[in-house]
Amino acid sequence: MAAKSGRLAPYLMILPSGLWLLAFFAIPLVLMVSLSLQTGNLVDGFQQTFHWRNYVDGLDTYGDKFVRSLWYGLLATGACIALAYPAAYWIAFHGGRHKSTYLFLLLLPYFVSFVLRTVSWKLVLTDNGPILGPLRDHGIVPDDFHILDTATAVVSGLTYNFLPFMVLPIYVALERVDHRVVEAAYDLYASRLHAFTKVILPLSLPGVFAGVIMTFVPISADYVNAEVLGGPQNTMIGNVIQSEYFGNSAYPVASALSFTLMAILLIGIFVYARTLGTKDVLEAAGR
Amino acid sequence: MTETQSAPVREAPERAVAAIELSGVEKSYVSHGETVAAVRGVDLRIAEGEFFSLLGPSGCGKTTTMRMIAGFEDPTAGAVYLHGSDVTGVPANKRDVNMVFQSYALFPHMNVFENVAFGLRRKGVPKDEIRSRVGAMLGVVDLAGREKRRPAELSGGQQQRVALARALVNRPRALLLDEPLGALDLKLRQLMQVELKRIQREVGITFVYVTHDQSEALTMSDRIAVMNDGVIEQLGTPREIYERPATRFVAGFIGTSNLLGGEVAGAGERAVLAGGPDERIEVPLRDGAAVAVGERLELTVRPEKIGIGLDRPDEGLCRVRGTVTEVVYLGTSTNYNVTTAAGADVVVFLQNATSADDIAVRGDDVWLSWDPRHSYAIHPDA
Numbered sequence: 001m002a003a004k005s006g007r008l009a010p011y012l013m014i015l016p017s018g019l020w021l022l023a024f025f026a027i028p029l030v031l032m033v034s035l036s037l038q039t040g041n042l043v044d045g046f047q048q049t050f051h052w053r054n055y056v057d058g059l060d061t062y063g064d065k066f067v068r069s070l071w072y073g074l075l076a077t078g079a080c081i082a083l084a085y086p087a088a089y090w091i092a093f094h095g096g097r098h099k100s101t102y103l104f105l106l107l108l109p110y111f112v113s114f115v116l117r118t119v120s121w122k123l124v125l126t127d128n129g130p131i132l133g134p135l136r137d138h139g140i141v142p143d144d145f146h147i148l149d150t151a152t153a154v155v156s157g158l159t160y161n162f163l164p165f166m167v168l169p170i171y172v173a174l175e176r177v178d179h180r181v182v183e184a185a186y187d188l189y190a191s192r193l194h195a196f197t198k199v200i201l202p203l204s205l206p207g208v209f210a211g212v213i214m215t216f217v218p219i220s221a222d223y224v225n226a227e228v229l230g231g232p233q234n235t236m237i238g239n240v241i242q243s244e245y246f247g248n249s250a251y252p253v254a255s256a257l258s259f260t261l262m263a264i265l266l267i268g269i270f271v272y273a274r275t276l277g278t279k280d281v282l283e284a285a286g287r
Numbered sequence: 288m289t290e291t292q293s294a295p296v297r298e299a300p301e302r303a304v305a306a307i308e309l310s311g312v313e314k315s316y317v318s319h320g321e322t323v324a325a326v327r328g329v330d331l332r333i334a335e336g337e338f339f340s341l342l343g344p345s346g347c348g349k350t351t352t353m354r355m356i357a358g359f360e361d362p363t364a365g366a367v368y369l370h371g372s373d374v375t376g377v378p379a380n381k382r383d384v385n386m387v388f389q390s391y392a393l394f395p396h397m398n399v400f401e402n403v404a405f406g407l408r409r410k411g412v413p414k415d416e417i418r419s420r421v422g423a424m425l426g427v428v429d430l431a432g433r434e435k436r437r438p439a440e441l442s443g444g445q446q447q448r449v450a451l452a453r454a455l456v457n458r459p460r461a462l463l464l465d466e467p468l469g470a471l472d473l474k475l476r477q478l479m480q481v482e483l484k485r486i487q488r489e490v491g492i493t494f495v496y497v498t499h500d501q502s503e504a505l506t507m508s509d510r511i512a513v514m515n516d517g518v519i520e521q522l523g524t525p526r527e528i529y530e531r532p533a534t535r536f537v538a539g540f541i542g543t544s545n546l547l548g549g550e551v552a553g554a555g556e557r558a559v560l561a562g563g564p565d566e567r568i569e570v571p572l573r574d575g576a577a578v579a580v581g582e583r584l585e586l587t588v589r590p591e592k593i594g595i596g597l598d599r600p601d602e603g604l605c606r607v608r609g610t611v612t613e614v615v616y617l618g619t620s621t622n623y624n625v626t627t628a629a630g631a632d633v634v635v636f637l638q639n640a641t642s643a644d645d646i647a648v649r650g651d652d653v654w655l656s657w658d659p660r661h662s663y664a665i666h667p668d669a
Contacts, residue, residue, distance in 0.1 A: 178390075178392060180388050181392045181393075181394060181395070183386075183392065184388060184392040184453075185394075185405070186378070186379045186380045187357060187358075187385055187454075188380075188385065188457070189381075189409040189410055190405075191380060191409075194409060203396055
């Protein structure tokens with residue numbers, strides 16, 4: 001009896017989350033696939049017609065938005081790495097007793113709602129705001145210089161909003177680097193640069209790898225930053241899906257676009273994991 | 288150099304230049320606003336090719352001393368010399384010594400070959416030479432054919448040998464080992480002790496070995512420095528340290544030791560301690576040590592040097608009366624715990640060479656005896 005319940009225990013533990021995923025992830029996903037292959041409109045209703053053209057038309061019409069989303073995703077993810085790595089490194093190796101305090105300070109802004117944070121960026125970056133206002137007054141930048149409604153604004157906002165998802169995995173990876181292994185590198189004649197490039201960096205790459213996945217995917221699918229900080233020329237695929245769904249009530253087209261984005265991201269992540277996630281890459285980096 | 292040579296260093300072999308020399312080295316840390324002294328004045332000279340051990344309990348300063356030799360810590364005072372040149376303040380990556388870390392600290396993302404080749408690559412040794420030197424070194428530590436393995440795929444003993452090869456392949460002037468066998472089980476540890484000694488003979492490099500395990504230090508070392516509370520308590524060969532402990536700490540830390548004390552009743556070349564009726568305790572006074580009558584003196588005798596019997600021992604031997612409180616049969620030997628008439632607890636190890644029967648049983652009144660030459664006086668202030 002005891003042995004039997006012991007064997008069942010793991011399944012019982014996974015049951016709640018399994019049911020949750022089934023009800024709110026798997027079933028909606030199937031419904032969305034079905035929806036993406038329907039035709040019709042809100043007034044006459046939708047019929048299952050296996051209309052594959054939803055996908056082809058979606059890519060044809062919004063191809064440039066897909067490309068822009070992925071491009072912004074790459075830029076913002078790159079900027080996240082550039083900002084997060086030094087910060088995580090400093091906290092992990094020089095944070096001393098106050099490591100958790102520094103991490104908390106870094107995460108503090110993220111206790112505020114996502115939309116509110118983005119809107120506050122709009123206030124900061126606006127033409128007469130606290131940054132551009134004085135610069136214009138002193139003639140440092142020309143009067144027709146804007147930040148809002150540019151790609152810079154959108155990518156900056158994306159970088160800012162997803163930074164913690166890059167900092168935390170990198171920090172965890174760096175924190176796990178055994179200090180004695182770094183000492184061993186110094187003992188074996190490594191300069192500070194080589195101790196970093198041959199030992200610390202390769203050992204922290206899994207953190208960067210996880211951070212990239214955790215930021216690139218949501219950034220590419222984001223629509224809030226482009227909506228609030230960008231202009232018509234900065235529309236991302238997320239904005240298109242949103243307006244097709246809630247604005248035009250074109251549910252099948254919106255579903256087809258969603259699945260196209262999902263497929264692109266999955267393939268991208270898969271290729272990325274296969275090329276960069278292997279131990280050979282770490283080994284090459286350590287050579 | 289001549290100046291430092293005349294420093295009060297005990298038993299240092301006569302050599303022009305020591306492989307490693309510490310002169311008045313101190314190290315203190317500031318922790319929570321308080322200054323904590325980890326090493327409080329260490330002088331020592333380690334000769335070229337010597338197997339030298341720093342032995343002591345945890346927190347005695349042995350690891351800090353080694354880290355100052357390696358270059359991971361800078362002494363608060365004093366100087367570190369490697370082969371006669373002052374390296375105080377020189378960082379670890381510029382010192383020609385290599386270290387074997389307690390937990391090995393192998394590079395987990397590199398295979399065995401890359402781990403061992405790391406130091407040579409940093410020094411810019413040509414590729415062909417790296418291949419042949421790494422190959423040869425892996426042969427020495429008996430790991431040929433495992434070049435492609437990751438550290439995680441190796442057993443503890445194999446990781447240990449990779450760590451050794453990774454350091455030795457650089458042909459350092461000295462190899463520092465920080466409790467390298469601590470993580471291994473007893474059998475493997477004993478095997479590796481012999482192995483380490485063989486490798487040291489083979490490569491002829493100075494080994495500095497940090498350990499808290501006295502049997503490890505006694506087995507392998509040419510000389511041992513016993514450390515306690517940031518200072519060297521005694522420096523000497525394993526035999527000297529074991530047979531002639533200089534301080535109460537050394538006597539207690541190395542092996543089992545019996546401490547007997549008493550008032551000095553007569554002093555000359557030997558001090559005679561006051562004992563019970565017909566008892567006789569005398570101890571040679573060495574190195575010109577002088578004691579006065581009436582002073583309190585302690586002496587140590589090793590348990591295997593003491594004889595036990597029901598009859599009064601021969602004249603010329605020290606003799607003390609006592610009662611057996613415990614008899615423990617251990618196969619090759621038997622341990623007797625005896626409480627003397629004066630109230631001291633004494634342990635006696637007796638080899639079971641001839642007799643199969645116990646000499647005495649619990650509760651027996653016995654005579655303990657030993658040759659005075661096997662006892663050593665410890666002054667109360669030592």
